[in-house]
Amino acid sequence: MDGAGHCAACHSPRNGLGGAVVSEALYGGLVGTWFAPNITNDRHLGLGDSSVEQIVDYLKTGSDGVAVASGPMAEAIENSTPHLTAADLRAIAVYLKSLPGSGLPAPEALAASEPRMQRGGQGYEVHCSACHGTAGEGVSHMITGIAGNKAILAGNTDTLTSVVLGGARAVHTHTYVTGAGMPAFDWKLSDAEIADILTFMRNSWGNSATAVTPDEVAKMRKQLELPEQMRASVR
Ligand code: HEC
Ligand code: HEC
Incomplete structure (x- = not known):
């Protein structure tokens, strides 16, 4: 199993020629009208707040309790979950948590009074x-x-x-x-x-x-x- 290599097809940004931008692997990419989000350990935009268990849960069941997969990710899960073992899923989650991400801070929230x-x-x-x-x-x-x-x-x-x-x-x-x-x-x-x-x-x-x-x-x-x-x- 090539693990997260398959994930990069959707989750990595593309350059003008359609190739993956290696320095920003898994920082998020476009699939038609869907955006496949950043799945590095980035705190603001990525999986920084998610535990390994939550990521495994999402990949296995389609939800970590908060997010529910839809669109191309629903298809990815429906098609590949049966082929992945618990150990495979855990290895993928641990790998994603090891990627630092950009570390850019979150913008300030707009005031509720606007x-x-x-x-x-x-x-x-x-x-x-x-x-x-x-x-x-x-x-x-x-x-x-x-x-x-x-x-x-x-x-x-x-x-x-x-x-x-x-x-x-x-x-x-x-x-x-x-x-x-x-x-x-x-x-x-x-x-x-x-x-x-x-x-x-x-x-x-x-x-x-x-x-x-x-x-x-x-x-x-x-x-x-x-x-x-x-x-x-x-x-
Ligand atoms: C066919 C394209 C595609 C493939 C392949 C794919 N994903 Fe996704 N992924 C998406 C899209 C699109 C979303 C956003 C789904 C949504 O908005 O409901 C997503 C969402 C996610 C999320 C939730 C992110 C969040 O912050 O809520 C995780 C985690 C994730 N993918 C991990 C993976 C992993 C790991 C793989 C490889 C084993 C993978 N994906 C393969 C398109 C894909
Ligand atoms: C009848 C129930 C229902 C109503 C009403 C509804 N939604 Fe949804 N929404 C869903 C379901 C089901 C999904 C697809 C699965 C998922 O991601 O939860 C979804 C998905 C979404 C997503 C995609 C999340 C992702 O995973 O990327 C957004 C954004 C969204 N809804 C916004 C809205 C907004 C804005 C409104 C009001 C204008 C709205 N929804 C009204 C049920 C509803």
Whole structure:
């Protein structure tokens, strides 16, 4: 088994020629409209707060209790979990925890009193809190928690904008057989509304990350409208 080599196909950044940037291995990379987050031991963006046991749990069951895998990671887990032994999974987790990451500090959280945070908080309560929890706690092993979930904090917001616009489904494994569904909001919410809600989620309950702009949402909305065959050529 080549262990984390397979993971780098998605989780490492690519240079202009499509090759992996070796000095930034596993710092995060793009897979279509999904961002595969930093899985080094980086404290802010990576697995710095996760224990080896939590990482093993995520790889085995699709959830560490807070994050729930969806998109290409759900597929990676559904396809490869049966082939990995407990020792393999542990070896991968220990390896990831040994990678230092960039060590860059987290940006300061936006103040809850900012107008976009207030608007975002109201939108979150109405449209999202029933599933993701009034305090961003999610539903254990079924619906991703928002508080302390690194996939929500990434510098690249493609996953966030594409999932809110187009919906998603959670992983299903032998441990958790029914994957939950995330509805699409493209028909319901404007670019500005989605940007505010995501900005609120990225800066509440201990989270801190840069604001999401309406332009980022508009760009993704355009990309999702393209027929499947043309999407790849946009990047
Ligand atoms: C096909 C692409 C792909 C492959 C291969 C892949 N991943 Fe992922 N991974 C992703 C995506 C996309 C996410 C974000 C999932 C989400 O947002 O729900 C993710 C999320 C994760 C997370 C959760 C990160 C967090 O902070 O919540 C971990 C841990 C992880 N992957 C580890 C691995 C490991 C270890 C491997 C190799 C054994 C691997 N991945 C292989 C695409 C991939
Ligand atoms: C009916 C329940 C439901 C509602 C309502 C809902 N979600 Fe979700 N959400 C899910 C499920 C299920 C997933 C996919 C599996 C997962 O990652 O938990 C998900 C995934 C996500 C993700 C991707 C997380 C990741 O793993 O990368 C984001 C971002 C998100 N939701 C944001 C929102 C926002 C913003 C709203 C409100 C506008 C919202 N959700 C409303 C159930 C819901």
